[in-house]
Amino acid sequence: MFAIYKREMRSYFISPIGYIYLAIFLAVSGLIFSLTTLMMGISSDITNYFTYMLISFFIVLPLLTMKLFADEKKQRTETLLISAPVSTTSMVCAKFFAAFSVFMIGFAASLINFIPFFAYASGNPDWQTILGSLLGLVLIAAAFIAIGVMVSSLTENQLVAALGTMVIIFVFVMISVFNSSIDSYFLRSILSWISVMDRYAMLIVGRFDVSAIVYFISLCFSFLFITVRVYEKRRWS
């Protein structure tokens, strides 16, 4: 499993994609940060930053995951992994963790944004809320990367993988927006249960909601599980 992780990490940084991703991620996060806090008179209210970051995921994360399996299939290197004495689960996990690691590199670097914020912010930033939101962001990113991994395993075209991932993430993020226009209370409560945004909103306003954390983690696991099934299914078809 470690071998696949290592190769995947290398391939991110041997090709331009890793750098492109990091550049876009840092540019977007920096832009959002300055627009939502610094240019708003350095308010200590940072809620908007987290909300927009979540929305930006829908564009940047597919860049990270699109190649994972799609490229493998296109180059026909998949057989090497499948015929090697490595289980499907560890193959999927290795790829997931590689993408997640690159995300974490960018994410950690984006934390630099907070330095001017803490230095100049008016009022007292709420530490717990910020930490809670950051944790939420990381978990949601993990879940979205898992979605990307799954979609990438379905196609050999990277563009299709990226667009497919975008659509699914878009649905998960935007459910709450459409939700308000639905009449049926029953349907609305189900959709708001699924909505990543609704759950995340709790974290942003400072309520550490354990069910949200559990939801994000299980979302991640479900999609990784589906990916493993995709591979098993292909073997058995």
Added chain:
Amino acid sequence: MIEIKNLVKRYGNNCAVNDISFSINDGEIVGFLGPNGAGKTTTMSILTGCLSSTSGSVTINGVDIFDNPLEAKKQIGYLPEFPPLYLEMTVKEYLNFVYDLKSCTLDREKHIDEICERVKLLDVKNRIIRNLSKGYRQRVGIAQALIGNPKFIIFDEPTVGLDPKQIIEIRTLIKELGKDHTVILSTHILPEVQMVCDRIIIINRGKIVADEKTEDIEKAVIGSRQIQLKICGPAKDVQTAIKGISGIKYAEVIGERELQSTAFLVESEPGLDMRRAIFNLCASHAWPIIGMEAVGLNLEDIFISVVDEQEAEPKKKKQKVRR
């Protein structure tokens, strides 16, 4: 030892592999022969655990590939039809990756060097695979299969797309590997199996149609004898005259040739040399013989006849249904 029992693989209604059984003993080089779409690659994919079977069992050295895939896969090196190469890596990096992937425990540097030397990759070890020629890429693919020193090596059409010199090199290499590995290779090129393999399994439409030692097949080939003749003379008379010689099984006209000659294909009973008799006959009628050539029945003919026989059967059935 690899044992395959009653292996069946269906894709929907299409039966790619239809109830085949055979076993491969240690140290053999087995050629898996068949036309395109016969089920060779499917069988190999199942052998290597890349694909499941609909029913039947595959055991590698007593380990079932479906029950304990990780253990079974450790004993197999596999070169698929398209060598699975990461083009952006150097040969050395790639082989190191495969080494890690197979969680190999042999001395890393030494083992990889040995393999590179064996498949003659030492001089391109630090080059990026993308920049290598097809022949070298194929060798990297073979090197990849050899990592971890697996007992069984499976090659799927290892010489496809190579130039004649490379083909010969790869064949020699495979033959050499056969000395200390059990090798299974699939191909649709007959001389290849004839040259490399100890044993030939012919597969068509998902079924085994022949499974014999190469020598036995070659003996069967020599057993029947055909001669191609070019004779100047009235075609019909010559044909009837030749048919009259005792020991001639049949004589047929193949066509008109230059100098008003006619070409005939003549087959004699096994073990008889009819050339003198034919010469004497033609001399007595003053029909000049301008060409006489022994046509050895080769593997191609056997292959085609075996495959045709099998294909003829379902066709006959279909025709009956139509009537």
